[in-house]
Amino acid sequence: MSLPAGLLDGLLALLLVILAVRALIAPTLYQCAVAFISFGLTLSLAWARLAAPDVALAEAAIGAGLLGVLLINSLRDFSRGGDDASAIFGKDLPTALFSRTVISCGTLAFAAVLGMAMFHMPEGGGLTALTEASLPHSGVEHPVTAVLLNYRSYDTWLEIGVLVVAMLAIFCAGGFEGFRRPEQGPDSDPVIESLARLLAPLMVMVAGYLLWLGKAYPGGAFQAGVVLAAAGIILQLAGWQIIENLSTWAWKWGLGIGFFFFLALAVSFMPLGLGFFEYPEAWAGPLILVVEVLATLSIGLTLTCFFVYFNGMGASESRRRTR
Amino acid sequence: MSALWQADNLPVWLVVWPTFGAIVLFLLPARWRGMTGVSFALANGVLALVTVFFVMEVGVLRQEIGGWAPPLGIALALDGLSALFILMTAVVGGVVSVYAKIYFTQVVVDSARSSLFWPLWLFLWAGLHGLYLANDLFNLYVVIEVIGIAAVALAVLSGKTRAMIAGLRYLIAAVAGSLAYLMGVALLYGSTGVLDIDLMAERLEPGLTTRVAIALMLGGLLVKTAVFPLHFWLPPAHSSAEPPVSAILSALVLKGTFFVILRLWTELFGVSLTFMAGQMVGVLGACAVVWGSFQALRQERLKLVVAHSSVAQIGYLFLLFPLITVPATAVAGGFEWAPLAWSGAVYQVLAHGFAKAAFFLAIGVLVMATGNDHKASMLNMVGRLPMTTFAIGLAGVSLIGLPPSGGFLAKWMLLSAIISSGQWWWVPFVLVGSLMTAGYVFMILRLAFAPSQHEAELKSVPRGLQVCALLLAVGAILIAFPAEWVIDLLEGTSTFGEVVRAGAPVNSGEVGP
The missing domain is CATH 1.10.287 (Helix Hairpins)
Known part of the structure; x- marks a missing residue:
């Protein structure tokens, strides 16, 4: 170095x-x-x-x-x-000082033990060689994408499911299922609005690029989905209210489609004698791309919905408070 | 290669079916969710029965996912232990589903909100199936996350402030627990280069890294199983949730992480365990038994009594680990108490699952009838809500461990195993725990028989709810009878009835190709 x-x-x-x-x-x-x-x-x-x-x-x-x-x-x-x-x-000074000391000492001790454990770690070798060797049969050229969407697609599918569960959990905590429109219209800020007009299309393009790149280079559905969500949040801040204007069916399917399609794909080749999450080798590439596109849409929509829901919740809470 | 309908795809269907149910329920409008949810739950029951019969006939089943063999891919494993847990989940979950259908349509006003129960419950169910089948450390982490988030969401379903505060605590404890587990997994993956449990058991060497990793994973899982002194989050979360949710959380969710600890302890951790490690876990369990029972005795509200009682009953499960962990120097053979200890702990899982679910459902009925869950509301209940009082009585009998009940069998087997293993120091904890349990159960029942001066009018409660509670309570008694069959099923587990030799490499038996 x-x-x-x-x-x-x-x-x-x-x-x-x-x-x-x-x-x-x-x-x-x-x-x-x-x-x-x-x-x-x-x-x-x-x-x-x-x-x-x-x-x-x-x-x-x-x-x-x-x-x-x-x-x-x-x-x-x-x-x-x-x-x-x-x-x-802690509220008073001695308590605060005491708890700070305890927490710092505990953290330092924990870090020391963890550091020693890492220092003494035997060389496990990892799976890099095996991942590379199986790459030609995976349908993609980037090893990380191969792990996420082929070798360990079961885990990735469940992770996308976690996002759906998280959305449901947020509905539970907020107390209503769906997205409320704030009572008064959004404040129109010309700067944010023109910025959104400029940035949002660009970000959608970047998301698409990241998604396509994932086949052979770093990138892929999760990263692209977050960029898409960023575009959604900027549009929301500019007062577009896209999510609130969607019909219930539209946002439900949008949130669920990535997970649902992945599941459908996982079982659809089983009648042909293949296993769960096993694709015919020749089709693996295109199928993975479709999964990634739908997953990107779902991830982007879910993350935007988190933001929109919290905003709506804040609005309804402050309404309750002023009454 | 396997076609769609072949029986060796069973593990796949166990995960796919409830997940499919969850997503369908999410897409459906609120008013259709109850009926559809119950149908999916009942179908889960059929699937569980098929699974049990399959395991009895064929034995252990391993299935690779995606056509990739471990270490590159993920494998699922189905054995006697998983089949038994799947069956318990199906029976308790099925009855709780019917209760929830009635409860959320006839009792709770805000049906739009409470209908969120259904997709979350099916996701939780899928996560539990995934957990019982997992044979990969990272896959375990993912399903633990699914279960954790769904469980926290269900805990705050009522939307009451108390539930929200408890839910936030629960969330922080759950996330901290999973992160500790994940950190341990990272260390083990770094050391061995594999995540599959069987492969890792072959490669794992004792050493500092392994020891720290095991401590982290065990610590994280103990938090999630609410073992003393890491149980702080349990009583508020379990006592403030809606009755069907409390039943699910204490009867099923806690058992999930216990299952993981049992599996990892016997299949993977042995190489770096010491005799003292087993004893220390046992001490935590013993303290939980005494402390949880003591706290339960002190509570004024029934739901809190039952929640603290969970801490105590979970404690019994952890008396298994000192019994099956012997020093490396121990003479080979002659661990005849190990199968007894195993069966005792597994029976405790079943008995507590049935009894505690029944208890929570019955108290749900009581709260509906009287409007609160203070002890005083039990006054003269035996004349006014006989079926529910009977359910509480039966569930209490099993919790105390009076014969003939599942709880009796569990405690009897644990006690026999303790005595024949020579670790006599656990005996007083089991006995004192049972006495204290008798204390709080009889305190509730005594009130039920006491006449009250001024009786408030009871609100009418749908009969179906009372029947559900009673069914589970009767189940807690009846499970004592097919004991031989249960132990037969457990024999189909590779590590059943074996002891872990501290510090010796685990003999993991047959390992996949």
């Missing part, structure tokens, strides 16, 4: 620790959220340095981007009661 690269890595590692600590102990919730977002971005750089561009993309898009939006959005509802974060460690 060259000296500048080593310096960069050291700096990244240091920054990660500082930001992580900052995200925990910043005096206000807002500062915690900002530190957390910066932590996500730095972490994605670290993944890139570790030659894991797929993880880096996902971390930047989900860890920093989407979670950041959801955090800041929720903070707006919190901050009416003040966003002082210092009370987490």
Whole structure:
């Protein structure tokens, strides 16, 4: 490793620790959220340095981007009661000092044990060689895509299911199934509106590109889905209300289609004597592409719906409060 | 190669059917969900029966997914233990589904909200099937997540503030638990390069990394199973949920992570376990028995009594681990208590599953009739709600461990195993636990027979609800009778009745190609 690269890595590692600590102990919730977002971005750089561009993309898009939006959005509802974060460690000074010391010592000890465990880890070899060797039969050229959508497609399918479950969980917590239109129309901000007109088509294009790229290079459904969701959120902020205008059938099918189609595909070749999630080798490539397109749509829609639902919930809650 | 209808696709259908149900229920409008949900649940029951008969006839079944053999692909494994858990889930889940159908259509006003129960419950069911069949550490993580999120969502279904606060705690505990588990899996994958449990058991070497990984995974799973002192999230979450949800959470969801611990302990962890590790887990279990029972005695609200009682009853399960973990120096052979300990723990799972579900459903009836769940509302219930009181009585008999009941069999087998293993120090905990359980059960029943001065008018409760509670309570007694059959089924588990030799490599038996 060259000296500048080593310096960069050291700096990244240091920054990660500082930001992580900052995200925990910043005096206000807002500062915690900002530190957390910066932590996500730095972490994605670290993944890139570790030659894991797929993880880096996902971390930047989900860890920093989407979670950041959801955090800041929720903070707006919190901050009416003040966003002082210092009370987490106890109200009076001695308690706070004591709990901080205990937590810091515990964390350090845990980190030390974990570090030693990693340092002593025997060389397991991993599955890289096997993954590469089976690549010609997988229908795609990028090993990560092959693992996600062919070798371990069962896990990926369940993960997409987790998103549907998460949406249902949010409906449960919010108390209604569906999306409420805010009572007063959105404030039209010409800057945001023209920005949205400019950015949204571009982002949809980037999503499509990431999706197509996934066949042979880092990228794929999850990353593309998040970019699509970002476009959806920007349009929402500009007052487009796309989700609220969808019919119930449309958003339900939109949320479920990625998971449902994946399942249908998984069983559809079983009458031909193939196994669960087994595709004919010649068709694997195109089929995986269709799964990825539908999964991208579902993921993008689900993540946008998270945001839209929280917004609608905040609106209905503040309505309840003013009454 | 396997055609659609062939029996060796059974594991696939066990996952596909409830998942298909979940997605269909999500797409359906609220008013159609109840009936459809019950149909899917009953079909699950048929599937479970087929599974049990299949396992009795054919034995262990392994199936590779996607045409890729491990280590590249994922395999599912179906054996006696999984079949028994699937059957319990089907029976308890089936009755709870019928109860939920009646409860959510006739009792709860906001049907648009409560109909969310159905897709979530089927997702949870699918997750449980996936868990019982998983043979891959990462696949286990994914199904644990499905179960965890669906369970938290169901816990906050009522929308009451108390449920929301409890649900948030539950969520944080559940996520922390799964992350700890995942961290351990990462360390093990780094050390062995495989995720399949059988393959990993062949390759795993003892060492610091393995030990830290096991501690992390075990710690995470213990949080999710609510083992003392990591049970803090359970009483508020289980006591504030809707009755059918409480029944599902305590009867089924807790048993899921216990199943994982049992499987990993006997099939994978042995290489780096010590005799003391088994003893330590046993101490946690013993403390849970005493502490949970003590807390249950102190509660004023019935739902909290029952929730704390879950902490105690789960504690019994963890007395299994010290009994089946022997020092590496132990003389070979002569561990005749191990099958007894195994059967005892599995019986405790069944007995608690039936009895606790019955208990929660019966208290749901009581709350509907009287409007609250304070102990005083039990006054003179034996004359006014005889069927429900009877259900509570039967479930209580099984929880205490009075003969003839599933609970009696479980505690009797555990106690015999403890005595013949020579680890006599667990005996007082089992006995004291039973006495304290008798304390809180009889306290409730005593009130039921006591006359009350000014009786408030009871609201009418649909008869079907009372029948459901009674059915499960009777089940908790009846499961004592087919014990030989259950143990026969358990014999179809590769590690059944074996002890884990601390520090010795696990002899995992036959491993796939």
